[in-house]
Amino acid sequence: MIEFDKFTLQNGLRVLVHHDSSTPIASVNLLYNVGSRDENPNRTGFAHLFEHLMFGGSVNIPSYDEPLERASGENNAFTSNDITNYYITLPKDNLETAFWLESDRMLSLDFSQRSLDVQKSVVVEEFNQRYLNQPYGDVWLMLRPLAYKVHPYQWPTIGKDPRHIIDSNLDEVKDFFFSHYAPNNAILCVSGNVTTYEVKTLAEKWFGPIPGRDVKTRSLPREPKQSEQRVLEVSRRVPFNSIYMAFHMCNRMHPDYSSTDLISDILSNGKSSRLFQSLVKDKELFSNIDAYITGDMDEGLFVVAGRLNNNVQFDAAQDAIFQELNGLKKAVENNEIDKVKNRFESTFTFGLTNALEKAMNLCYFELLGDASMVNQVVKEYRRVTAEDVMRVSKQIFSPENCSVLLYKAENL
Amino acid sequence: MLNRSIPPPTVLTDSIKVPHADLMYLPNGAKLLVVNEGEEDVCRVDLVFNAGSRYQQKNLQARAALTLLPEGTENHTSKQISEYFDFYGSFLNISVDKDFARITLSSLIKHLGSTLEMLSEVVKHPIYPERELQQWCKRGKQELMVELEKTSTLASQAFFRNVFGEQHPYGAFAIPDDYDNVQQQIIQDFHASFIGSNNLSIILSGKVGAAEIDLVVKHFGASKWGANPMEILNGIDKAKPGLSKTFVEKPNAVQTAIRIGRELFNRSHPDYPGMLVLNTILGGYFGSRLMRNIREEKGYTYGINSFIAPFRDSGLFMISTEVGSAYTEQTLKEIYFEVHRLTTEQVSNDELLLVKSYLIGEILRNFNGAFTIADSIISLLYYNELEYSYYDNLLNTIKTITPKKIAEIANKWFQSNVLIECIAGSVKPNKSEF
Numbered sequence: 078m079i080e081f082d083k084f085t086l087q088n089g090l091r092v093l094v095h096h097d098s099s100t101p102i103a104s105v106n107l108l109y110n111v112g113s114r115d116e117n118p119n120r121t122g123f124a125h126l127f128e129h130l131m132f133g134g135s136v137n138i139p140s141y142d143e144p145l146e147r148a149s150g151e152n153n154a155f156t157s158n159d160i161t162n163y164y165i166t167l168p169k170d171n172l173e174t175a176f177w178l179e180s181d182r183m184l185s186l187d188f189s190q191r192s193l194d195v196q197k198s199v200v201v202e203e204f205n206q207r208y209l210n211q212p213y214g215d216v217w218l219m220l221r222p223l224a225y226k227v228h229p230y231q232w233p234t235i236g237k238d239p240r241h242i243i244d245s246n247l248d249e250v251k252d253f254f255f256s257h258y259a260p261n262n263a264i265l266c267v268s269g270n271v272t273t274y275e276v277k278t279l280a281e282k283w284f285g286p287i288p289g290r291d292v293k294t295r296s297l298p299r300e301p302k303q304s305e306q307r308v309l310e311v312s313r314r315v316p317f318n319s320i321y322m323a324f325h326m327c328n329r330m331h332p333d334y335s336s337t338d339l340i341s342d343i344l345s346n347g348k349s350s351r352l353f354q355s356l357v358k359d360k361e362l363f364s365n366i367d368a369y370i371t372g373d374m375d376e377g378l379f380v381v382a383g384r385l386n387n388n389v390q391f392d393a394a395q396d397a398i399f400q401e402l403n404g405l406k407k408a409v410e411n412n413e414i415d416k417v418k419n420r421f422e423s424t425f426t427f428g429l430t431n432a433l434e435k436a437m438n439l440c441y442f443e444l445l446g447d448a449s450m451v452n453q454v455v456k457e458y459r460r461v462t463a464e465d466v467m468r469v470s471k472q473i474f475s476p477e478n479c480s481v482l483l484y485k486a487e488n489l
Numbered sequence: 490m491l492n493r494s495i496p497p498p499t500v501l502t503d504s505i506k507v508p509h510a511d512l513m514y515l516p517n518g519a520k521l522l523v524v525n526e527g528e529e530d531v532c533r534v535d536l537v538f539n540a541g542s543r544y545q546q547k548n549l550q551a552r553a554a555l556t557l558l559p560e561g562t563e564n565h566t567s568k569q570i571s572e573y574f575d576f577y578g579s580f581l582n583i584s585v586d587k588d589f590a591r592i593t594l595s596s597l598i599k600h601l602g603s604t605l606e607m608l609s610e611v612v613k614h615p616i617y618p619e620r621e622l623q624q625w626c627k628r629g630k631q632e633l634m635v636e637l638e639k640t641s642t643l644a645s646q647a648f649f650r651n652v653f654g655e656q657h658p659y660g661a662f663a664i665p666d667d668y669d670n671v672q673q674q675i676i677q678d679f680h681a682s683f684i685g686s687n688n689l690s691i692i693l694s695g696k697v698g699a700a701e702i703d704l705v706v707k708h709f710g711a712s713k714w715g716a717n718p719m720e721i722l723n724g725i726d727k728a729k730p731g732l733s734k735t736f737v738e739k740p741n742a743v744q745t746a747i748r749i750g751r752e753l754f755n756r757s758h759p760d761y762p763g764m765l766v767l768n769t770i771l772g773g774y775f776g777s778r779l780m781r782n783i784r785e786e787k788g789y790t791y792g793i794n795s796f797i798a799p800f801r802d803s804g805l806f807m808i809s810t811e812v813g814s815a816y817t818e819q820t821l822k823e824i825y826f827e828v829h830r831l832t833t834e835q836v837s838n839d840e841l842l843l844v845k846s847y848l849i850g851e852i853l854r855n856f857n858g859a860f861t862i863a864d865s866i867i868s869l870l871y872y873n874e875l876e877y878s879y880y881d882n883l884l885n886t887i888k889t890i891t892p893k894k895i896a897e898i899a900n901k902w903f904q905s906n907v908l909i910e911c912i913a914g915s916v917k918p919n920k921s922e923f
Binding site for chain 1: 491493494496497498499500501502526527528529530531559567568571572574575576577578579580595596597624627628631632634635638639640695741742743744774775776784785786787788789790791811812813842843844846847849850851853854856857858859860
């Protein structure tokens with residue numbers, strides 16, 4: 078149970094406070110309701126590039142990191158399809174430094190050409206390092222556009238193509254900032270040995286004067302129902318064949334979300350899971366195999382990804398996966414459902430032992446609708462029945478709902 | 490009117506209360522360290538053995554003996570064991586590094602009795618079934634082959650080999666073919682030689698009290714069990730460094746992986762705290778000189794860092810980055826420029842104060858939450874024989890070290906002719922002699 082207080086500033090900034098007296102460190106999490114799904118299709122990767130620019134100095138403070146380090150603080154950020162999330166940990170006594178820094182960059186960046194030029198280059202190297210210079214690193218560059226024809230989830234947060242990053246200019250940066258970065262489009266959470274009064278005083282002092290901005294209501298195209306199986310085969314210099322199967326699934330707020338998540342756990346969470354036991358250990362078709370959901374706010378993907386053993390053909394691999402998926406439509410033991418529920422509860426509870434993770438969770442659930450949902454999650458997963466698992470499996474696991482990427486090893 | 494250009498006042502934490510674990514010696518002689526922290530009903534049990542790869546006679550022997558523990562006992566099959574741990578929502582992690590083997594059980598408090606019972610069985614009575622071993626080898630070989638496709642792995646392995654020598658326990662790596670030669674017998678031998686109460690420290694952390702301690706004692710501390718290794722605490726052979734420059738060709742790589750550094754010392758060495766400060770200035774935090782110069786000014790890379798990695802009986806210093814292939818030479822030039830500058834120019838008081846503030850925050854963060862505290866205690870156990878004075882000493886050095894002292898340490902350890910450089914990528918840099 079995470080207890081928290083919540084208040085909203087006049088400019089629309091929502092603020093959450095979680096008191097935890099066990100730690101000398103305060104965690105400050107600031108979530109902006111903007112992700113790569115909000116990008117112009119010709120400027121993909123922009124939300125993530127923007128995350129880099131947020132460290133390039135703000136209107137009154139030339140350097141973000143240095144004053145924070147002087148306050149014994151540390152920070153980082155991540156961008157997803159849905160959100161951009163910034164976080165700081167620092168000694169509680171220096172909490173005001175975090176408010177000073179975060180509020181100034183919410184007020185305005187300094188929009189320097191130099192910072193833009195350097196960060197373009199850094200992001201291109203990030204693209205190289207994470208997507209091109211790793212075996213199987215480019216999978217999501219291909220799987221997303223295969224699965225999504227309309228919805229902006231068709232590109233990864235790094236972007237479709239480094240050219241989109243290289244070609245961007247300062248006007249676009251400014252426009253993106255004022256369209257998305259605003260107190261009324263953000264959620265702040267402070268977790269640590271702090272009082273709500275302290276946080277309120279600091280929030281009003283530093284964030285209060287920032288005017289609310291005109292943030293357009295998001296209106297994204299809905300991905301049409303897929304009607305036939307899609308298959309893409311590619312060859313790369315990798316040692317082993319791999320297969321990736323992506324099925325469309327429900328959105329984050331859909332009542333079937335927890336069932337779908339637990340299905341992925343039945344299939345591949347832990348060594349006793351079905352895919353590992355059947356396809357890796359018993360049939361020896363794969364050297365590893367994984368099933369997971371992307372966890373997106375809009376309609377996401379249920380992914381099965383496996384690396385084939387040397388003498389195994391793609392057809393046999395795909396059939397074997399389908400056989401396991403179809404198995405879920407027929408029968409699921411209560412014992413098996415209890416097992417994945419127990420694991421979920423345990424994983425979730427372990428997550429709550431970390432003050433920063435608590436702050437991130439609170440912000441995220443507030444974005445979904447209400448921070449207090451964080452305390453209902455386990456209960457919600459506990460409600461899932463064997464019938465739910467079979468029903469949802471029938472809905473999702475059909476060839477017409479599936480995009481398959483066959484990732485072939487060139488020298489095999 | 491709020492003046493946003495003036496930073497709020499900050500305080501530099503001047504004393505850190507390093508949490509001590511409660512230490513007890515169990516009836517069988519094993520050490521138990523208890524960290525009672527946290528509000529959630531979860532806990533962790535770490536079993537630490539002096540059973541790292543340095544003690545093995547053949548590559549993969551230690552790793553196989555440890556990671557195959559849960560793959561079968563006289564009473565339970567691999568599948569039954571994983572069903573059991575999974576059903577109770579517990580997680581079993583096993584890691585083996587050069588010096589130590591560590592088995593970590595993460596469990597809900599309410600199921601600790603059950604999960605410990607199975608943990609005790611798999612740790613004490615593994616049978617290493619042949620089929621499980623064969624599958625483990627097959628999968629391990631594939632994973633390693635994928636790993637060896639990465640320039641970062643190629644450069645790092647070359648670096649460790651060149652720093653310590655490829656026969657040295659700290660410089661040796663398994664190759665894919667080693668997976669074809671792992672015999673059941675040698676795994677059993679390793680287990681029989683190193684896994685036992687005489688070679689064990691236990692760290693229990695989380696929301697734990699007398700009941701949880703009793704459970705741990707019952708399963709691991711009541712009577713003597715397992716191996717009784719002799720002379721485990723001997724030192725290690727001197728390093729026999731290899732070539733000072735190595736290039737590993739990886740055709741078509743779009744980035745070059747660079748590793749530069751040298752052998753250093755363990756955490757008990759008098760220069761260790763000062764070296765930690767020095768390393769932080771160079772490449773140990775986001776605002777470091779390498780990061781500022783090579784990422785934030787030039788944009789050659791997504792990241793560049795330097796580390797001091799301790800071993801129990803040695804240590805190393807390593808600069809690590811992946812850069813666009815076209816930037817390799819410029820990056821090398823800037824790396825050596827920054828290293829050299831540390832030996833010739835004293836760091837300003839202002840930069841030093843910044844680094845001190847950052848490092849004090851880092852130490853505080855090392856004690857943020859039960860499991861982070863447990864990890865810090867484990868590293869104290871690993872590298873400092875549990876001497877808490879390590880932290881006092883470290884804090885004291887961070888607070889008092891001078892620019893002059895830092896330059897002295899740089900001159901003592903960072904002369905460019907002792908640095909080893911390993912590079913993996915598609916393009917061999919022209920100006921370096923390989």
